[in-house]
Structure formats: C-alpha cells, structure tokens
Amino acid sequence: MYSEDQELSAEERAALAALPRELAPSDLLEERVVRALKNEGHLGAETRTRRTWYGNAMRAAAAIALFAGGVATGRFVLSQPSGNTTTTSAAVKQTSVNNSPPPVSNGAQSVKNNETVVAEREMWL
Numbered sequence: 298m299y300s301e302d303q304e305l306s307a308e309e310r311a312a313l314a315a316l317p318r319e320l321a322p323s324d325l326l327e328e329r330v331v332r333a334l335k336n337e338g339h340l341g342a343e344t345r346t347r348r349t350w351y352g353n354a355m356r357a358a359a360a361i362a363l364f365a366g367g368v369a370t371g372r373f374v375l376s377q378p379s380g381n382t383t384t385t386s387a388a389v390k391q392t393s394v395n396n397s398p399p400p401v402s403n404g405a406q407s408v409k410n411n412e413t414v415v416a417e418r419e420m421w422l
Contacts, residue, residue, distance in 0.1 A: 375413050 305313070334340045 371417075375417070 331340065
C-alpha cells in the first residue's frame with residue numbers, strides 16, 4: 298500500500314503516471330442513458346420550446362393583469378372623496394327635505410383632484 302510518508306522511485310512514478318485517469322463509457326451505456334432521458338422528457342427540442350413559449354406568454358399576461366389591477370386600484374383610491382361623510386349625508390338629507398340643490402362647494406375638492414391628476418401624469422413622464 299502507498300502512503301504519503303513513502304518516497305516513490307522513478308520507475309513507480311512513471312507507472313503511476315501511465316495509469317488511465319478516466320474510462321470511456323461503453324456505447325451500450327450511452328444508448329441506455331439517452332433512451333431514459335428521452336422517456337422522461339428531458340430530451341427533445343419540440344416539447345421544450347412549446348413549454349417555454351407558453352410559460353413566457355402566461356408570465357407576460359400575469360404581469361399585465363397585475364399592472365392593470367394596480368392602476369385601477371390607484372385610480373379608485375384617488376377618485377374617492379377624502380372629506381367628511383357626515384357633511385355629504387347632511388347635504389343629501391337637506392336636498393330631500395327642501396327640494397333645493399345641495400350647497401355649492403368652494404372648489405377645494407376639484408383643485409385637489411386636478412393636482413392629483415397632474416402629479417400622476419408627471420410621474421409617468
């Protein structure tokens with residue numbers, strides 16, 4: 298047996314260097330491996346290409362749906378009035394009792410909405 302402590306002679310070193318470092322697999326083994334990979338679906342360009350195309354299309358559709366949902370949610374939140382809801386309900390009650398139009402706002406809400414729209418448009422530019 299060889300151990301690290303022993304010194305090799307020149308003849309032993311030459312014999313060790315002449316040993317093969319790897320063995321080539323037989324043709325039978327290669328055919329069996331290729332057949333097994335094909336049976337499991339790992340080899341074959343057609344099925345892989347179709348799956349990749351379908352997966353990429355589904356990912357793109359999901360990304361577009363998420364983006365559209367986010368934009369719709371943002372627009373919905375921005376379009377909601379941020380004022381006091383009791384004032385609005387009181388104005389509706391007054392309209393139904395007196396048959397007169399609700400009080401005219403001072404325009405603060407419309408200015409806020411216009412500023413929001415401008416800020417949103419600048420964000421996209």
